[in-house]
Amino acid sequence: MKPKVGFFSFTSCEGCQLQVLNLEEQLLDIAGAVDLVTFREAMDPIDRDYDIAFVEGSISRESEKVVLEEIRSKADVVVALGACAASGCVNAIKNHFTSEENLREVYGESARYYDTIDARPIDAVVAVDYYLRTCPITREEFLRLFTSLLLARRPYDPNFAVCVECRLAENICVYDTDEGEFCMGPVTRAGCGALCPGFGSACIGCRGFIEQANFESMLQVMEDYGMPREDAVNRLKMFNAALPEAEGVK
Amino acid sequence: MATKRDLNINVHHMTRVEGHGNIVVDVKNGELKKAELEIVESPRFFESLLRGRPWDEAPYITSRICGICAVGHAQASINALEDALGVTPSEQTVKLRKLLFNAETMQSHWLHVFFLAAPDFFGAGSALELVGDKPEVVRMALRLKKLANDLGDMIAGRKVHPIAMKVNGFSSLPSPAELEDMRRRLVEAREDMVATVDLLKSVDIPDFSRETEYVALRLEDEYAWIDGGIRTSDGFDYDLKDYRRVTNERAVPHSTAKHTAHNRESYMVGALARYNVNHALLRPEAEAVASALGLEPMCTNPYMNSVAQVVETVHCLENSVDLIDEFLGEGLEHEPRDVEFRPGRGVGAAEVPRGVLFHEYEIDETGHITEANCIIPTGQNLANIEADMRALVPEIIDRDKGEITLLLEMLVRAYDPCISCSTHLLDVEFVD
Numbered sequence: 001m002k003p004k005v006g007f008f009s010f011t012s013c014e015g016c017q018l019q020v021l022n023l024e025e026q027l028l029d030i031a032g033a034v035d036l037v038t039f040r041e042a043m044d045p046i047d048r049d050y051d052i053a054f055v056e057g058s059i060s061r062e063s064e065k066v067v068l069e070e071i072r073s074k075a076d077v078v079v080a081l082g083a084c085a086a087s088g089c090v091n092a093i094k095n096h097f098t099s100e101e102n103l104r105e106v107y108g109e110s111a112r113y114y115d116t117i118d119a120r121p122i123d124a125v126v127a128v129d130y131y132l133r134t135c136p137i138t139r140e141e142f143l144r145l146f147t148s149l150l151l152a153r154r155p156y157d158p159n160f161a162v163c164v165e166c167r168l169a170e171n172i173c174v175y176d177t178d179e180g181e182f183c184m185g186p187v188t189r190a191g192c193g194a195l196c197p198g199f200g201s202a203c204i205g206c207r208g209f210i211e212q213a214n215f216e217s218m219l220q221v222m223e224d225y226g227m228p229r230e231d232a233v234n235r236l237k238m239f240n241a242a243l244p245e246a247e248g249v250k
Numbered sequence: 251m252a253t254k255r256d257l258n259i260n261v262h263h264m265t266r267v268e269g270h271g272n273i274v275v276d277v278k279n280g281e282l283k284k285a286e287l288e289i290v291e292s293p294r295f296f297e298s299l300l301r302g303r304p305w306d307e308a309p310y311i312t313s314r315i316c317g318i319c320a321v322g323h324a325q326a327s328i329n330a331l332e333d334a335l336g337v338t339p340s341e342q343t344v345k346l347r348k349l350l351f352n353a354e355t356m357q358s359h360w361l362h363v364f365f366l367a368a369p370d371f372f373g374a375g376s377a378l379e380l381v382g383d384k385p386e387v388v389r390m391a392l393r394l395k396k397l398a399n400d401l402g403d404m405i406a407g408r409k410v411h412p413i414a415m416k417v418n419g420f421s422s423l424p425s426p427a428e429l430e431d432m433r434r435r436l437v438e439a440r441e442d443m444v445a446t447v448d449l450l451k452s453v454d455i456p457d458f459s460r461e462t463e464y465v466a467l468r469l470e471d472e473y474a475w476i477d478g479g480i481r482t483s484d485g486f487d488y489d490l491k492d493y494r495r496v497t498n499e500r501a502v503p504h505s506t507a508k509h510t511a512h513n514r515e516s517y518m519v520g521a522l523a524r525y526n527v528n529h530a531l532l533r534p535e536a537e538a539v540a541s542a543l544g545l546e547p548m549c550t551n552p553y554m555n556s557v558a559q560v561v562e563t564v565h566c567l568e569n570s571v572d573l574i575d576e577f578l579g580e581g582l583e584h585e586p587r588d589v590e591f592r593p594g595r596g597v598g599a600a601e602v603p604r605g606v607l608f609h610e611y612e613i614d615e616t617g618h619i620t621e622a623n624c625i626i627p628t629g630q631n632l633a634n635i636e637a638d639m640r641a642l643v644p645e646i647i648d649r650d651k652g653e654i655t656l657l658l659e660m661l662v663r664a665y666d667p668c669i670s671c672s673t674h675l676l677d678v679e680f681v682d
Contacts, residue, residue, distance in 0.1 A: 009270075015317020015410045021365070022410070024396035028388070031378050039376075090314045093299045136317060136410045179421065179587060180306075199407035199414045200421035204310055231304050238307065 010057030088242030322602030329598025519605025
């Protein structure tokens with residue numbers, strides 16, 4: 001029997017769902033290999049029951065927690081679909097301010113009416129089986145994981161730095177191009193194929209950190225190339241403010 | 251003759267739109283009490299996210315407002331930064347940006363027309379359900395969408411959250427071989443556009459009209475996408491820096507999203523607005539398609555927005571072929587992107603697929619953003635959508651509830667709303 005698959009979305013730009021729809025050449029095969037039962041951005045729902053749940057978005061409201069817990073209770077496999085779900089992405093920058101400050105700035109006196117909490121990755125609320133980490137997910141990593149799930153293989157999730165893939169791709173290091181790019185490849189988890197440096201642009205750290213990253217060295221490199229320390233610290237946290245490892249980076 | 255009926259429609263988390271929204275209509279004893287599009291997306295606080303960040307991070311962060319119009323946000327952000335910093339990008343950069351915008355517009359419009367709106371026309375729940383009936387249409391739609399995505403990837407590295415788009419230039423350039431191949435595919439796609447137009451001719455667009463004001467960017471010599479001033483169909487012209495005189499954002503009690511209004515109770519932005527304001531600047535191929543599909547200025551039927559989108563994709567396709575020919579003739583050169591920093595305030599705008607988008611930043615002497623404002627097309631359309639709903643419901647009140655619901659959903663979908671975008675700061679449901 002084909003597995004039933006659902007796509008769900010919380011606080012996000014929905015770009016990761018869009019990346020799935022952007023798999024134009026594989027989309028019909030994907031839809032044929034599973035029973036797609038809910039995918040709100042693209043279809044009316046068929047079924048409320050599913051085996052595999054792809055969850056996009058961070059959790060930033062109490063009400064989202066409840067829905068996520070229900071999804072977890074129904075699904076055998078929960079996949080974090082992209083950086084918002086996997087690490088909190090830029091949503092978590094707001095956690096630097098207190099929620100109340102945030103609300104007052106945007107909503108003024110009516111702030112007390114709104115339900116918002118610190119943005120967090122979905123594994124801060126429920127257990128997550130697999131992660132697609134990029135902002136947005138790459139089409140390749142989605143296909144890789146999707147195929148692994150169907151074949152019951154262990155998915156690929158490297159724990160080495162983007163620099164490794166960058167070297168393999170024979171890119172010129174962006175620190176050597178003198179274009180004012182501050183790359184965070186040395187501390188960022190690979191798996192994207194060093195996509196941004198391949199286009200002459202800095203790695204912005206969207207895939208989260210490798211284990212035992214040497215943040216102090218990373219900050220030193222950024223300072224050496226002219227970025228003030230405080231900005232470098234903030235840059236490291238641009239996509240990763242909700243990760244526990246980021247707390248010690250100062 | 252109006253029926254004295256009660257009608258309660260509540261479409262919770264409507265499908266085939268970007269983001270989370272509810273349609274709520276309440277009719278008591280034949281009288282319309284409520285017709286609202288509730289925005290229930292989570293707030294994301296982008297304006298406060300930017301505060302204190304170095305200026306060059308703004309395009310990275312703001313492109314994450316929306317997956318569909320990420321290039322549009324990055325462009326409006328870059329325009330605002332270049333305005334603040336006093337940077338004038340090279341002619342090559344401006345042309346590359348226009349080619350990239352063609353990709354963004356075609357991708358988004360084709361996604362909307364084929365995958366979000368078309369299932370309604372053919373009575374299906376999704377485009378995938380159409381595979382059995384109309385496999386050739388689905389395959390063509392996928393082929394067109396891939397073409398637009400590949401064009402975007404070729405220039406920006408990635409269309410969803412662009413990589414190579416920078417202040418004062420691009421961090422990488424397409425190769426002549428990539429340009430040649432893309433040109434060939436664009437030319438081949440003309441045939442698909444003929445088929446698309448034939449398909450749309452067979453579709454019944456609901457008959458409904460309501461006069462409103464249309465707002466779009468305006469250039470005198472070309473159909474504006476990434477530059478120009480602001481023009482409205484009621485005869486107003488503004489400099490970009492005066493955009494707040496058009497938008498006049500205001501909070502409304504029922505929706506958490508702010509609404510906008512200019513000369514009337516509401517105005518419309520997007521493909522139909524651009525068509526109504528700038529139709530004389532369309533390419534002849536696009537004009538021909540407009541007339542074949544019965545689109546004429548001044549068109550006041552919001553359901554025709556999808557038709558205006560198809561007309562725009564023809565324009566973008568032809569314009570892309572021309573731009574690529576220019577690049578192939580002149581060659582693309584790596585250009586330095588150095589910027590001499592100065593503090594200041596800047597406004598940027600872009601005609602993203604759903605309408606005009608504004609970004610404004612204040613940058614202090616240390617290079618950090620102290621204040622940011624983003625005004626989103628869908629936010630600007632919300633008041634107009636509700637005004638349409640209020641005009642439409644009494645016209646169709648005698649029909650059965652299912653049909654009324656479908657027509658309302660189709661109306662909202664015709665605007666191609668991008669709800670994640672509109673809630674960058676907007677609102678949320680009330681918890682008490």
